[in-house]
Amino acid sequence: MPRNHDGICSSALRCLSSGTSDDNEMRDRADNMVASSEWNRTKDALLKLITKRTRERLRTDAVEATREHLEQLHLDLSRLSVIHVAGTKGKGSTCSMVESILRSKGYRTGLYTSPHLIDVRERVRINGDPLSHDKFCRYFWEVHHALKMFSDDEQNDSQMPGYFRFLTVLAFKIFLSEPIDVAIVEVGLGGRFDATNVVSPVVCGITSLGFDHTNVLGNTIEEIAFQKAGILKPGVLSFTSPQRPNAMQVLEEQARQVGCPLLQAPPMSQCAQRDEVKASDIGLKGQVQDINAGLAVALSNAWLARNQAGPAKKEDLFVVSEGFREGLRSVKMLGRCQRLVFAPRSKFSTRNLEMSYYLDGAHTLESVECGARWYGSHVDTAQRNDVKQVANILVFYCSGDRDYKSLLAPLFELHRSHPFTKVLFCPNNEAMDTKGMTISSWTQLIAAHWEEETGRATEILENVNALVNALSAEANETLGLAKDSAWDLKANGDQLFAPHEAEEAEERSRAMVSKQEFNVYITGSLLLCGDTLEELLSRSLKPYEAKEWILKYSK
Template sequence: MNYTEALAYLDGYVNFERTAPDGPRAMFGLARLRELAARLGDPQEEFPALHVAGTKGKGSVCAFAAAMLQAAGLRVGLYTSPHLVHVRERIRVDGAPIAEERFAQLLTRCRPVLEKMRVRPAAERRLTYFEVLTHLAFLHFAETPVDVAVVEVGMGGRLDATNIVEPVACGIASLGLEHTRILGSTLPQIAREKAGIFKPGARGVSAPQPQDAAEVLVEMAGKVGLPLEFLGRELQLVTRPAPADHARPALLPRLEAEVRSTAEDWQASAILGLPGRFQAENWALAARLAHLAHLKIRNRPLPEEAIRRGAAEVHWPGRLEEFPRAPGGPNFLVDGAHTPNSVNTIVEELRRLCPAADPRVVLFACAKDKDAEGMLRALASYASEIVFTCSGNARGRAPEELAGLWRQIARRAPVVQPDLDKALAAARTLAAARPDGLLVALGSLYLVGALKERQDTRGDAGR
């Protein structure tokens, strides 16, 4: 198969990122995935892994950790999801996406095995898009080979396709309610699913969590003998504004962060390459995880210079990302926030970073299974205007439905434009009404991806 044919073949597998699963978590399981891995030679056993689960921030944690380990001289695999523009973004080695030719070659080699596994009883669920991609990533990492793979969980943890790796360190980013039909309707239930990545012999680090969720994580860690540290408890984080960088636009100033262990002689500090106070927590979690992984793999601490350089040079698109400002146009930020907590966090950051912004225009789209009402409540006191549109994802919620919710919550009329190009033009016009206007796109990583694709092809999204 060539690359185009490989993409078409992959698209023949059910994709739960675009079509939400219609059954309970019992429909998922690792037995089929272990069988597939065994048929492919168990590539996941050829490299140590740093495994990260969570509700928000886990992608940023992975990006920071990979950048710091790479800065230390390790060859680093990075597997994340979803992608923003092209699927190859998900599978990287030392920051470079897997090549089209390599992607097609691997899938061509795997196809006979995949076809054999498609011959199953009708009642048995078939392999999914994500599961096939996960095994492609593991093959790529094993054959490169990498010194370590940083692996982001797709959904949950316990039954996720990535949960066949051999981790040296396990991280839990901030937890919240998500995928409740699959993972459970309470934070303790969700924490139990996330903690399913804990393995004997690994070390664990968690972001600060609500008490009931933290108690479950501690319980689950104890069951497998995994030492577990928490930011805010064994690890203390402090932040301060970074020195002004006159070569960088001042719209999104950077932070300087320091994390130190209260239990051992370890600390790290850096100026962060990703804006937002919430990224300091993600960096601290990543720095500790990367240190523990490096200690296990190289038998020595992660160098301080690698921590500083990796933190400064990290690249993670779609997270408070500033798009180029067109002449006469507004400042334009995009973020993949898609839960009420993450949207509220972005709103707080925007109030702090851009206090003079006026008007504040939001371009919004979200998936059907997301808490749209909660996100819109978080935006009601912030957005001067809001434009509802479609991201192009089949799971997307109709803009007209979102508009109905907005009228109930904010008591104001929104702009409804299903066509993304027209919606973007309308939002830019609204935000450009005054010199300090700000346009923010959020609610869905698919929306961010669609905007970035337009930016890549046109040089400026909506210009």
């Protein structure tokens, strides 16, 4: 689902470098005002391409329609060396790992993923970085004007593409215009009829399959596997993560019919190691990343062999090759097992206080199970390090097409081992009425199930703004701060946002001050994680810089 959270802060840019002159800062402010106006115009045009807010069925003509748009723009995809990845769980993580591995090997990469959390520029990255606002706008309008000309022509049956298809065409335009060696492309939905399925890939991958988008892809694992297998191409080496037997049977049968070799990639921990990497070394956290990394290793090796004009030897495909370690260690993604640390804006006697947001957009049973284990391990680690945890709050929401009882089950288990001090339910900002129920009624239904199972009262917040207000107020009261105390981004994981924070951390360490941590765990919806992250960054002292830093850090 598209996101309307890409605005640039209206205040002038503050330069992070202390040596910037007043003249340069004034020029930056003027440039930012112009950029903001153009960016808002681009956002508005992009949002007008949204045709429906929910997916009711697969568009079987999406592939052919995308090909038509590519022809209209004279874009020749045969010039791209593509790695194409489908799946239910972990396809974004796998794509990000492949991109990071190949970039660490010295190749220039293009990455196309979806959805985005806080900025549409997240979807298209060159060498790990999102495009600048200026460059994104320039490419956007080149594509938009050209396609609009065809759609306005009464002699032509062509129509403007919808949101996702337009972004897919735009990504290919960018990849063909920028000097890249490889394009890693994530399927949007399904595979067989997805707009990305216009590529002729060098190698394909299918991540773990499960039940998601069943209203569109089918209610059985066999139906879902059939849709995912649609990306397999004749003669193209393909890999799959370990699957359920009935899903694997479908994939193997489809591969046989298409005429492509299909190999099962083992978890990374079972691969041969030339560059020793442990599962705990992977930048993306959670036990499931061992499986995703195994597929990423196989895809990377296959592409490297093909790029070096040599046949891919089977014994070399499942090897953590030299140089892979750095790529796997440095990979990051927004909203997937991500810890964001905030500190009070006051610099007086508050250096031992932290508010940690644990964001995990898991929205399938298996993913929520993995996320719950990840969060529980963080709580355990903090306890071993004598960190006083003054709050342990769960925030949950899931869309109406998901089985909320199933998704809450792992969280009940987590609650039994690591009791939540409070449980909040809050819809994302773009939540829609579903199943004949209002958003309010749906949220109340989820909350009632938690209360029935645990015997504990819950709270419902109307929107993300109210959620962050409530959490900040409770943190201030719990930690003895002024009611209106503000919180600023301090770190993403272990990397510090502001240089002066490193000095503060050292001082705190020397003083052996016991740290107090206010924990918030948000899961069930990637959109809720994105809205919360956007809201938190907008309240920072330097919102623009904080947002850009987060986008850069997630490379």
